[in-house]
Amino acid sequence: MALRHRDIIAKVADRENLHTKPTKAQLTKPLLTRRPALDELSNKLNAAQPATTKHDPVKDSKAVKVTKPPKKADPVPKSYSVHQLETIIDPDADSKNEPQMVTEYLADIYNYLLELEEKYPIRKNFLEDHKSTPRMRAILVNWLVQVSSNFTLCLETLHMCVSIVDRYLQDNPQVDGKTLQLVGTAALLVACKYEEMYLPELKDFVYICDNTFCKREILKMEMSILISLKHELGKPLSIHFLRRYSKVAQVELQHHNLAKYLLELALINHTMSSIKPSLQAAAACCLSMAILNNLSCPSKAWTATLVHYTAYKYSDFKNVVQKLASILLTAETSKHQYVQSKYAESKYSKISTNPKLKGHLVRKLAEPSPKA
The missing domain is CATH 1.10.472.10 (Cyclin-like)
Known part of the structure; x- marks a missing residue:
């Protein structure tokens, strides 16, 4: 036993704080390092290396569930208004760089004219x-x-x-x-x-x-x-609206002349005075395109672009189109012939003499609608 005990003591004698019996504390002398001379100094400094620790990856005890990617949602169908906007043509695209055309204010000007015509009704x-x-x-x-x-x-x-x-x-x-x-x-x-x-x-x-x-x-x-009139002379006129509508519709000169002819015929008829000028212009523009383009119905001439820029649908002035067709059909037999002779001149494309003005469409529209 004594020998065995002695072997164990010998093996662990060099371990710190391990003594077989109480002894006096042993003092160790501090180690003295030699300071280098001035000529031994260099520009290289020994920077202390940062301590790094190794982390073992943590294993998740729970099993990861693999989920299937969600199915792609079906595309949302475009609304009717979006489809309509895709077919709208900008009539002022060629004049945006012309300051005198004031294209950035056209919408405000048009809305102001609509307000003014409501202010001065007949x-x-x-x-x-x-x-x-x-x-x-x-x-x-x-x-x-x-x-x-x-x-x-x-x-x-x-x-x-x-x-x-x-x-x-x-x-x-x-x-x-x-x-x-x-x-x-x-x-x-x-x-x-x-x-x-x-x-x-x-x-x-x-x-x-x-x-x-x-x-x-x-x-x-x-x-x-x-x-x-209280010096208030700014009531909008049908010719003001017609010039704008003709540009929006991008019509030819003969279409515009026919629309002007219809509006001047309307001046003679007192029943047209109570109709708003903007509606008269819309009806004249629509009817002129329908007549000269040989359309079966005037509503086909009123495009999405015209609806967008005029804020009128065809149903808003359908009855005005019928009135203009009736006036046009009776213009030849009217006692007041100067408007007709005026638009028979070449500068107005001789539009009042066009045989299409007596065509099937005009006669059909001029017929009184059956009462319900």
Whole structure:
């Protein structure tokens, strides 16, 4: 046993803090390191290596479930409005770099015109209980068309003149046949001052009346008109809307001339005065395309682009198209022929003489719809 104990002690004698019996603490002298001389110093410094620890990967005791990737969802079908937007053509794409075309403000301008036409409505049957009859008004408008053509006035002047006459007659039922021509002459003078750059002289207006009225009477009526209308002359006209619609539809010149012809025929008919100018322009533009393009129904001419830029569907002005077709069909037999002779000139493509204006489509639309 003693030998065995001695062997064990010998094997572990060099271990720290292991003693066979209590002894005095043994002190170890600190190790002295030699400091290098100045010439032995170098630029290389022994940087301490960072301590690194090895981590054994942790094994997950739980089994990982393999899930199948989810099935791809079916694509969401596009809505009708998206399909419609894909077919819309930008009519102002070629004029975006032209500052005078103000393309960035066109939508605001159009919406403002729509608000203005709501502000100045003409009542239905505004000539009821009136001293001036629809026949007198038709004679006056036919004469105004002739005068504006002789003076080579722009179409806006003519349309504005008739608009002023209707607004004045609506508020002044006492106007009779004797003063109706004076109202028309003064209204034409106001419209010329508003629209024309070079307007006829006052003596020219006296001349066209065959000296029936003097300068003083014309100026007095002009003042009466301005007071009655409260100097508010900015009512939109159908020709304003038509110019925009024709550009949106990208029509040819003959289509635009036919639409203008329809609107001037509408000026003579007093029942058209109560219809908003924007609707009249939409109906004229649509009907002109349907007639000249030999379409079976005018609704086919009213494209998604026109719906987008005009905010009107065909159903909104369908009855106006029927009224214009009826007016067009009876234009040849009407007593007021100056509009027809005017648009028979070559500068208007002789559109009033086109045989398509008496075609099957016009006759079909002019037929009165059966009452339910």
